[in-house]
Amino acid sequence: MKHITFYLDFISPYAYLAFEKLPEALLGHSYSVTYRPILFAALLKHHSQLGPAEIPAKRxxxxxxxxxxAQQNGVELQLPAQHPFNPLGLLRLALACSDSGLPSRYVCERIFRHVWQGGQDAADAQRLQALTAQLAPPHGVNDALARIQLRSHTDDAIAKGVFGAPTFEVDGKLFWGLDSLPMLKAYLDEDPWFGSAWAAADQVGQWP
Incomplete structure (x- = not known):
């Protein structure tokens, strides 16, 4: 059985879509998933990249x-009232729901849908308070532990070469984005392509 680490930030609509589609995409496979919340903004800063919202046409x-x-994939999605927003409260809430800082799929689902369904302000204090009450985390959202775990997850992601969310890691290989799900499935299917072409890409010279 393969193990998948799913690096995510609730601010990313692509992470939400990938989260919703992952079970369908890997139907029939035996695998386990660890969900690791990370701060997408820290990835952008590390790699000296602008976020999509910082480029008006790209936004x-x-x-x-x-x-x-979302429409093509049959996933309910409404854009939140404000985007981008500060995701720290939601990320720390997810981490506070587990002693290890590794939230369950249920917790991630509740938070993703808080953001991407209903078209409301994801960072609204009253809504965040209600969500916190619903999830009843065993640890305080503002405790130092949640901050330390978020920093640790993000630093770990950067050290492994993660540059965006969502990213799936399996056997040390990174699969980035919603559109990588078919490729991830092919890897779990033991597609022979991965025996040669994956490593061959590392031999290509840098682009100009």
């Missing part, structure tokens, strides 16, 4: 693209 395209992808 408009991203909004339209994710709405289209």
């Amino acid at each position: 408009a395209w991203t909004d339209r693209h994710v709405l289209w992808l």
Whole structure:
């Protein structure tokens, strides 16, 4: 049985779509998943990249693209009232729901749907308070432990070469984005392509 580490930030609509589609994409496979919340903004800073919302044309395209992808994939999605928003409260809530800082699928589902269903303000204090009451985390959302775990998960992701969310790691291989799900499935199917082409890509010279 393969183990998948799913690096995610609730601010990412692509992470939400990938989260919803993962069980269907890997139907019939035996696997386990660990969900690791990370701070997407820290990845951008580390790799000296602008976020999609920092480029007006890219922001408009991203909004339209994710709405289209949701419709095509049969996933309920409404854009939140404010985006981007500060996801720290939601990330720390997810971490506070587990002693290890590794939230369950149920916890991730509740938080993702809090953001991406209903079209409301994901960071609204009253809504966050209600969600916290629903999930009843055993640890305080503002405890130092949640902050330390988020930093640790993010640093670990960066050390492994993660540059975006969602990213799936299995056997040391990284699969980035919603559109990597078919490729991830092929790897679990033991597609022979991975025996040669994956490593061959590392031998290509840098792009100009």
